[in-house]
Amino acid sequence: MALDAFSEFRCCAWRTVSFRAAEMAAARAEIEGAHPGDAIVVSCQRLEAYGFGPCDCAAPEQVTGLPAIERLAAVAAGLESVVLGEDQVLGQVRAAFKAAPRELRLAADLAIGAARALRAETDFDSHSGHLLDKALRLSTLQPGGRLLVLGVGAMGKLVASRANELGFQVTVAARRRPEAPSFEFVELGRVPSLPAFDVIVGCLGSGAGEIAPRVLPTARLLIDLGTPRNFNVPSGPGAIAISDMLEDEQQRPHAMARRRKLRARLGELLKERLSHAAVDSRNPVGALRAEIEAIRQAELIRYRRLHPGVPPEVLDAITRSLIEKVMHQPTARLKSLDADTAREFAGLFTAGS
Ligand SMILES: [Zn+2]
Numbered sequence: 001m002a003l004d005a006f007s008e009f010r011c012c013a014w015r016t017v018s019f020r021a022a023e024m025a026a027a028r029a030e031i032e033g034a035h036p037g038d039a040i041v042v043s044c045q046r047l048e049a050y051g052f053g054p055c056d057c058a059a060p061e062q063v064t065g066l067p068a069i070e071r072l073a074a075v076a077a078g079l080e081s082v083v084l085g086e087d088q089v090l091g092q093v094r095a096a097f098k099a100a101p102r103e104l105r106l107a108a109d110l111a112i113g114a115a116r117a118l119r120a121e122t123d124f125d126s127h128s129g130h131l132l133d134k135a136l137r138l139s140t141l142q143p144g145g146r147l148l149v150l151g152v153g154a155m156g157k158l159v160a161s162r163a164n165e166l167g168f169q170v171t172v173a174a175r176r177r178p179e180a181p182s183f184e185f186v187e188l189g190r191v192p193s194l195p196a197f198d199v200i201v202g203c204l205g206s207g208a209g210e211i212a213p214r215v216l217p218t219a220r221l222l223i224d225l226g227t228p229r230n231f232n233v234p235s236g237p238g239a240i241a242i243s244d245m246l247e248d249e250q251q252r253p254h255a256m257a258r259r260r261k262l263r264a265r266l267g268e269l270l271k272e273r274l275s276h277a278a279v280d281s282r283n284p285v286g287a288l289r290a291e292i293e294a295i296r297q298a299e300l301i302r303y304r305r306l307h308p309g310v311p312p313e314v315l316d317a318i319t320r321s322l323i324e325k326v327m328h329q330p331t332a333r334l335k336s337l338d339a340d341t342a343r344e345f346a347g348l349f350t351a352g353s
Contacts, residue, residue, distance in 0.1 A: 012059035024228035085124025129162030145198030202230030
């Protein structure tokens with residue numbers, strides 16, 4: 001795929017941070033309706049439609065070409081998340097592109113590849129559970145005491161274990177009991193009858209609807225990590241939402257500088273990948289490399305499944321380095337051959353050409 005193929009790549013974005021359930025549902029319906037065939041990425045801050053070609057929807061923000069693919073890479077790398085470098089968002093991006101047309105998946109693979117490379121070389125020590133730390137710091141409440149987590153999805157689990165690390169006595173609530181609950185479990189319907197907590201954290205998904213504070217046990221602090229919002233309460237000293245944490249982060253010059261630096265590095269990694277992808281497929285070296293990369297990607301999916309204990313970044317780095325070693329000399333020699341011989345040689349590897 002040539003580099004200019006991405007000049008039409010486009011992102012239409014809506015800010016949805018701490019949207020209420022009804023607003024979120026309306027925005028989602030509008031965006032999905034206006035972007036048939038696009039990949040819709042839902043993160044805790046934005047709804048974004050990625051596709052090819054112009055779009056005349058009412059998105060407050062629209063970027064095209066390189067900036068759009070850079071943006072996707074930054075989202076996938078967690079550089080746009082409140083907790084810098086959190087890795088949950090990578091799965092959300094992958095899920096959004098899973099059923100997308102091939103062209104879109106190729107663009108996403110490049111962005112995800114660059115995001116993974118950045119993660120592999122960067123020491124991100126935070127996962128989404130550290131949203132709890134941020135919220136506590138904002139509230140000035142000391143860790144400790146009783147904490148209730150609503151929801152046992154990915155976010156709920158991370159927050160529960162982080163709360164445990166911080167010394168809270170943790171209770172989790174959900175509609176259904178998890179198979180092997182790590183903490184005291186109650187059914188969601190029983191929550192209103194529970195005694196008081198120090199902190200209640202909402203990590204319920206979009207299907208949960210909004211919870212009025214009067215049905216919750218009393219708490220000194222409500223932390224709303226739901227997308228859309230879980231709690232129908234305005235932000236204040238006793239109620240903190242993702243938008244409050246985002247605002248706080250934006251007022252930290254060091255944090256913002258680090259994000260800018262990481263974005264710049266990610267841009268370099270992305271450009272490397274784009275220029276590899278840009279090698280015209282009629283060029284025998286490019287065709288050969290593209291074919292080998294496609295095999296590597298397919299095998300990676302298998303390896304990840306076979307070896308769930310090995311971090312994907314490690315599998316990626318090992319396979320990439322092995323192929324680089326094996327292909328270094330043949331690639332250099334191939335480039336010095338006359339075009340017909342080179343094409344014939346490359347043809348031994350490439351499918352159906
Ligand atoms: Zn649009």
